[in-house]
Amino acid sequence: MDLDAVRTFVSAADAGRFQEAAAELGVTQQAVSKRIAALERDLAVRLFTRTPRGAELTIDGQAFLPHARELLRVAQRAAASVQAGRRPLRVDVITSRGAGSGLMRAFHQAHPDIELDVVTLFEIDAAVAAIRSGTIDASFRAVGAPGHPLPEDIVSARVADETLHLLTGPKHALAGARSVTLDQLVGHRIWMPGIAPGTEWAAYYDDLVAEFGLTIEATGPNFGSDALLDTVADTPALATFMGEHARLVWPTAHGLRRIPVTGPTPVYPHSLVWHRDNPHPALPVLRAHLATAAPAPNAPGTWIPQWAGRG
Numbered sequence: 001m002d003l004d005a006v007r008t009f010v011s012a013a014d015a016g017r018f019q020e021a022a023a024e025l026g027v028t029q030q031a032v033s034k035r036i037a038a039l040e041r042d043l044a045v046r047l048f049t050r051t052p053r054g055a056e057l058t059i060d061g062q063a064f065l066p067h068a069r070e071l072l073r074v075a076q077r078a079a080a081s082v083q084a085g086r087r088p089l090r091v092d093v094i095t096s097r098g099a100g101s102g103l104m105r106a107f108h109q110a111h112p113d114i115e116l117d118v119v120t121l122f123e124i125d126a127a128v129a130a131i132r133s134g135t136i137d138a139s140f141r142a143v144g145a146p147g148h149p150l151p152e153d154i155v156s157a158r159v160a161d162e163t164l165h166l167l168t169g170p171k172h173a174l175a176g177a178r179s180v181t182l183d184q185l186v187g188h189r190i191w192m193p194g195i196a197p198g199t200e201w202a203a204y205y206d207d208l209v210a211e212f213g214l215t216i217e218a219t220g221p222n223f224g225s226d227a228l229l230d231t232v233a234d235t236p237a238l239a240t241f242m243g244e245h246a247r248l249v250w251p252t253a254h255g256l257r258r259i260p261v262t263g264p265t266p267v268y269p270h271s272l273v274w275h276r277d278n279p280h281p282a283l284p285v286l287r288a289h290l291a292t293a294a295p296a297p298n299a300p301g302t303w304i305p306q307w308a309g310r311g
Contacts, residue, residue: 179262
């Protein structure tokens with residue numbers, strides 16, 4: 001059913017004259033007559049009777065009018081549901097316990113009037129596809145990893161460099177250290193079962209291993225952060241890396257230690273990724289908010305992979 005014809009019918013019914021409906025709609029009286037005639041053909045009924053005073057609804061027209069109004073209301077709600085600015089800003093944070101989630105919480109606190117829809121997508125290629133399709137508006141990612149170039153219509157800006165800490169149990173050989181250098185980690189087993197081949201974080205840790213000769217193991221099933229913390233707490237030979245902004249809670253009895261890493265300090269580069277033509281009015285607000293705390297690239301004493309240098 002042609003919504004323009006339905007809209008014309010409602011306008012004519014309210015005005016009582018085709019000429020006034022035409023003026024309201026900004027079309028000719030002939031166009032109004034054609035639209036009404038087409039709607040009557042679709043419905044196989046007469047909707048109006050012409051009288052000296054104008055146009056009066058027939059019994060069928062009176063019956064159709066409330067449904068026509070509802071059709072227009074439904075169409076308006078359907079359009080509003082996908083119009084930028086009338087729906088939440090949708091942002092992928094990868095994981096609810098990571099830096100991206102923390103950045104979005106801070107944004108929400110600063111801009112509580114902006115409605116948000118926070119989602120978690122696993123792979124960067126899936127996130128980019130969702131950005132291009134309009135399913136999401138932005139994503140927090142480490143960009144530039146080999147095999148995952150951003151398409152020309154996708155842009156990014158570095159918004160946070162997250163320092164990595166070493167996490168050990170109380171009986172680990174380095175548990176008492178106030179800080180450790182990357183050279184001191186050579187020969188120690190660093191267990192990170194959440195590293196999935198092909199991801200940007202796998203590329204990050206592959207480069208870290210290659211450059212500093214570390215031993216990072218991703219063996220065994222990934223039962224989540226709670227199981228990882230339990231194992232590290234109980235196994236003196238294992239340690240793991242954890243971002244400084246990771247929001248994890250463990251039992252006091254675990255005795256886990258967070259130890260700064262230096263010489264240089266490895267940082268994980270988080271970038272906001274979005275489509276260059278995204279029209280959502282809240283996206284520039286988010287970008288401006290993140291830009292106020294964006295890191296200076298390649299800060300002295302820090303390390304990132306070469307492919308992440310322009311992310």
